[in-house]
Amino acid sequence: xxxxxxxxxxxxxxxxxxxxxxxxxxxxxxxxxxxxxxxxxxxxxxxxxxxxxxxxxxxxxxxxxxxxxxxxxxxxxxxxxxxxxxxxxxxxxxxxxxxxxxxxxxxxxxxxxxxxxxxxxxxxxxxxxxxxxxxxxxxxxxxxxxxxxxxxxxxxxxxxxxxxxxxxxxxxxxxxxxxxxxxxxxxxxxxxxxxxxxxxxxxxxxxxxxxxxxxxxxxxxxxxxxxxxxxxxxxxxxxxxxxxxxxxxxxxxxxxxxxxxxxxxxxxxxxxxxxxxxxxxxxxxxxxxxxxxxxxxxxxxxxxxxxxxxxxxxxxxxxxxxxxxxxxxxxxxxxxxxx
Amino acid sequence: xxxxxxxxxxxxxxxxxxxxxxxxxxxxxxxxxxxxxxxxxxxxxxxxxxxxxxxxxxxxxxxxxxxxxxxxxxxxxxxxxxxxxxxxxxxxxxxxxxxxxxxxxxxxxxxxxxxxxxxxxxxxxxxxxxxxxxxxxxxxxxxxxxxxxxxxxxxxxxxxxxxxxxxxxxxxxxxxxxxxxxxxxxxxxxxxxxxxxxxxxxxxxxxxxxxxxxxxxxxxxxxxxxxxxxxxxxxxxxxxxxxxxxxxxxxxxxxxxxxxxxxxxxxxxxxxxxxxxxxxxxxxxxxxxxxxxxxxxxxxxxxxxxxxxxxxxxxxxxxxxxxxxxxxxxxxxxxxxxx
DNA sequence: AATATATAGTTAATCGATTAAATAAACAAC
DNA sequence: GTTGTTTATTTAATCGATTAACTATATATT
Numbered sequence: 115x116x117x118x119x120x121x122x123x124x125x126x127x128x129x130x131x132x133x134x135x136x137x138x139x140x141x142x143x144x145x146x147x148x149x150x151x152x153x154x155x156x157x158x159x160x161x162x163x164x165x166x167x168x169x170x171x172x173x174x175x176x177x178x179x180x181x182x183x184x185x186x187x188x189x190x191x192x193x194x195x196x197x198x199x200x201x202x203x204x205x206x207x208x209x210x211x212x213x214x215x216x217x218x219x220x221x222x223x224x225x226x227x228x229x230x231x232x233x234x235x236x237x238x239x240x241x242x243x244x245x246x247x248x249x250x251x252x253x254x255x256x257x258x259x260x261x262x263x264x265x266x267x268x269x270x271x272x273x274x275x276x277x278x279x280x281x282x283x284x285x286x287x288x289x290x291x292x293x294x295x296x297x298x299x300x301x302x303x304x305x306x307x308x309x310x311x312x313x314x315x316x317x318x319x320x321x322x323x324x325x326x327x328x329x330x331x332x333x334x335x336x337x338x339x340x341x342x343x344x345x346x347x348x349x350x351x352x353x354x355x356x357x358x359x360x361x362x363x364x365x366x367x368x369x370x371x372x373x374x375x376x377x378x379x380x381x382x383x384x385x386x387x388x389x390x391x392x393x394x395x396x397x398x399x400x401x402x403x404x405x406x407x408x409x410x411x412x413x414x415x416x417x418x419x420x421x422x423x424x425x426x427x428x429x430x431x432x433x434x435x436x437x438x439x440x441x442x443x444x445x446x447x448x449x450x451x452x453x
Numbered sequence: 454x455x456x457x458x459x460x461x462x463x464x465x466x467x468x469x470x471x472x473x474x475x476x477x478x479x480x481x482x483x484x485x486x487x488x489x490x491x492x493x494x495x496x497x498x499x500x501x502x503x504x505x506x507x508x509x510x511x512x513x514x515x516x517x518x519x520x521x522x523x524x525x526x527x528x529x530x531x532x533x534x535x536x537x538x539x540x541x542x543x544x545x546x547x548x549x550x551x552x553x554x555x556x557x558x559x560x561x562x563x564x565x566x567x568x569x570x571x572x573x574x575x576x577x578x579x580x581x582x583x584x585x586x587x588x589x590x591x592x593x594x595x596x597x598x599x600x601x602x603x604x605x606x607x608x609x610x611x612x613x614x615x616x617x618x619x620x621x622x623x624x625x626x627x628x629x630x631x632x633x634x635x636x637x638x639x640x641x642x643x644x645x646x647x648x649x650x651x652x653x654x655x656x657x658x659x660x661x662x663x664x665x666x667x668x669x670x671x672x673x674x675x676x677x678x679x680x681x682x683x684x685x686x687x688x689x690x691x692x693x694x695x696x697x698x699x700x701x702x703x704x705x706x707x708x709x710x711x712x713x714x715x716x717x718x719x720x721x722x723x724x725x726x727x728x729x730x731x732x733x734x735x736x737x738x739x740x741x742x743x744x745x746x747x748x749x750x751x752x753x754x755x756x757x758x759x760x761x762x763x764x765x766x767x768x769x770x771x772x773x774x775x776x777x778x779x780x781x782x783x784x785x786x787x788x789x790x791x792x
Numbered sequence: 793a794a795t796a797t798a799t800a801g802t803t804a805a806t807c808g809a810t811t812a813a814a815t816a817a818a819c820a821a822c
Numbered sequence: 823g824t825t826g827t828t829t830a831t832t833t834a835a836t837c838g839a840t841t842a843a844c845t846a847t848a849t850a851t852t
Contacts, residue, residue, distance in 0.1 A: 120838055131802050136840060143841095148800060168571045169512045170838035173807050178508065180572075188537050191736075198527050201553070210568060212551055214540070229549060232507045233519075375739065397530075397737040400714065459808055470832050475810060482811095487830060509808035512837050 182230035183213035199417025283316025291324035295361035367394035385451035521569030522552035538756025622655025634700035706733035724790035
C-alpha cells in the first residue's frame with residue numbers, strides 16, 4: 115500500500131548492507147561509516163523518501179515513544195485541556211500520546227489500561243476514577259511507569275500531580291464568610307475519591323473557623339448519573355430549608371453549570387440573593403451575567419508536570435516516587451458579593 | 454520492565470512450540486491444535502496473564518488497527534466533539550485513534566501526517582487546513598487510505614464527509630430576511646477553504662433572493678491570528694456604516710463568541726437592536742441571555758460516517774471514493790427575532 | 793618487516809508474533 | 823503391507839530496524 119521503502123531498499127540502491135544504512139542514518143553513530151558512503155546513503159534515503167518504520171524500531175528497542183493518557187471525562191473542558199497540555203508537552207519531548215476517557219467507569223479504565231499496555235506505551239498518565247485502586251496496584255506490581263494526575267489515593271504510594279484541594283475549598287469558603295455570608299452551602303459529587311473528600315473537609319473547616327455552625331442540609335452530594343435532576347433537587351433543598359443558604363460553593367465546573375442554570379430559572383439574582391463561588395473556569399461562564407468568583411486550577415502546570423515526572427520516572431534508574439502538590443488560586447470577581 | 458510474558462514463555466511452560474500457542478490462542482484457527490493441548494495452552498496463558506504484544510503483531514501483519522485523526526483546532530468544541538465521536542466509533546470497530554491538532558497550520562499538519570504514517574496507522578481522518586492541498590495529493594499518491602471531514606477541496610477527488618455549507622448559510626440568512634431584517638451582515642474567516650466560500654455564497658445568494666441589495670461593508674472577514682481584535686473592528690465597522698446592520702450571521706462558533714462579547718459591551722440588545730444567527734452550538738451559549746438561533750451541524754453523524762467510510766475504504770478492494778454531504782439544521786430560537 | 797591500531801564495512805542474531813511448509817504419527821483403503 | 827489421507831505439531835522464514843561481534847583493509851608504531 116505505502117511506505118514500501120525500507121532500509122533494505124536503500125541498501126540495495128547504494129550497494130551496501132542494511133547495517134551501514136542504519137548506522138549512516140542514525141545520529142550519534144557517525145564513526146561507523148565513511149562520510150562519502152554516508153552521504154550516498156543519505157541522498158538515496160531522501161530520493162526514495164525513506165520514512166523509518168517506527169513499529170519495527172519499537173519492537174527492537176522495546177520502547178515506543180508513546181505515552182498513554184486516561185482521563186475521567188473528555189466532555190469536561192477541564193480534562194480536555196489537560197489532555198491538550200499533556201499532548202503538547204509530550205510532543206515537545208518526542209513522544210506521541212494515545213488517550214482515552216474512562217467516563218468515570220472503572221471497567222472502561224481497565225479496558226483502556228490493557229489496550230494501552232498491549233500497544234506498549236512507555237508510560238501512563240491517569241486521572242483515576244472511583245474504585246480503581248486495584249488498577250493502580252496492578253500497575254505498581256507490573257512496574258509500569260505511571261503518574262496520577264488531579265486525583266490520587268492517599269493510602270497508595272505512587273507518583274502524582276495534584277492540587278491542594280483542601281486549601282482551595284477552605285480559601286473559597288473563607289472568602290464567602292468574609293463577604294458576610296452566614297449560611298454557606300456546598301454542592302459536591304458523591305464519591306469516595308480523596309480530592310472530593312478534601313474539598314468537603316476544606317468547606318467544613320472553613321465554616322468552623324468562621325464561627326458558622328454548619329447545617330447538614332447545606333452540604334449536598336449528587337451522583338454522576340442524572341446530574342441535571344439531582345442538582346436541581348439538591349439546590350432546591352438547600353434553598354427550601356428554614357435557614358435557606360445565602361451562598362453556594364460548587365465543587366466542580368459541571369456542578370456549577372447545572373446549578374446556575376437552575377438558579378437562574380428561579381429568578382434568583384447573583385450575588386444579591388445568592389453568592390457563588392465555583393471550582394474551575396470555563397468558556398461557558400463567559401456569558402454569565404455576573405462574573406464568577408472561582409478556584410483556578412493550574413491546568414497547564416498540572417499537565418506539564420505530569421509529563422515531566424513520568425519521563426523522569428521512565429529514564430530514572432531509581433524509579434522513585436514524586437508527589438507534587440500545586441496551589442490553586444482564588445480569582446475574586448463579582449459573584450461572591452465582595453467586589 | 455513489564456509484559457515479560459510472550460508466546461515463548463507459554464510454549465515453554467506447556468512444552469509445545471510457539472506456533473502451537475499462536476494457533477491455540479487465535480480465533481478461527483481451531484482445527485490446528487487438539488482440544489486438549491489448546492486447553493492447556495489457554496490455561497497457561499491465563500495463569501501467566503499473557504497479553505499479546507501488539508507491536509510485534511503489527512509488524513508481522515502490516516496493520517496496526519490504529520487510525521490517525523488530524524483536526525484543525527482542539528480548543529474548538531466543534532472539533533473536540535468530532536474527535537470524541539471518531540474515537541468512540543473507531544473503538545467500536547476495534548481501532549485505536551491517535552490524534553493531533555494542526556492548529557490550522559499546514560506545516561504542523563505535515564509533521565502530524567509524517568508522525569502518524571511512521572507509526573503505521575492504517576488510515577487517516579483529516580480536517581484539512583488551508584494550503585494543505587499538496588498533503589492530500591501526497592496521500593493519494595502514496596495510496597494511503599484517508600477521509601476528509603468537515604472540509605474538502607472540490608478540485609481534488611477524494612473521499613470526504615461534509616455538510617452542505619451553502620444551504621446552511623442560505624437557510625440561516627433567508628430566515629433572518631423573513632424575520633424582516635433588511636441589513637444583514639456576515640462575519641466570516643478570511644480563508645480560501647471551500648467550506649467558507651460556500652457559506653459566503655449562501656449568504657450572498659440569500660440576500661439576492663430576498664431582494665436585499667448587499668452592501669460590501671456587510672460581509673467582513675477576519676484572520677485566525679488576533680481574532681478578538683479583528684472581530685471587534687469588523688463588527689464596529691458593520692455597525693458604524695451609514696446603513697448599520699440590523700442582523701448578523703456568524704460563520705463559526707468562535708466568531709460568534711467573540712462577536713457577542715463585543716456586542717454585549719456595546720449594550721446592544723439581541724434581538725431588538727441586532728438579530729443573531731450563529732453557526733454551531735456550544736456550552737458557552739447556554740448562559741447567553743438570549744437563546745441563539747443557530748445552524749446545528751450533525752457532528753455525531755459526521756464523525757461516525759467518516760470512520761465508516763475509512764474502514765470501508767481500507768477493507769474495500771476497489772479503494773473507491775465516497776463523498777457524503779449531510780444536511781445541517783437551522784434551530785430557531787429567540788435571537789433571530791421571529792419567535 | 794612485523795605487529796598494533798584504527799577505520800569501514802558486513803554478518804547474523806534479535807525483538808514477538810504469524811503462517812506456509814515440512815514432518816510425524818495415526819488411521820484407512822485396497 | 824504398501825500407499826493415501828487425515829490430524830497434530832514443529833520448523834523456519836518473515837516483518838524492518840538495531841547492534842554486538844566479526845572481518846578486512848589501511849595506517850601507524852616500533
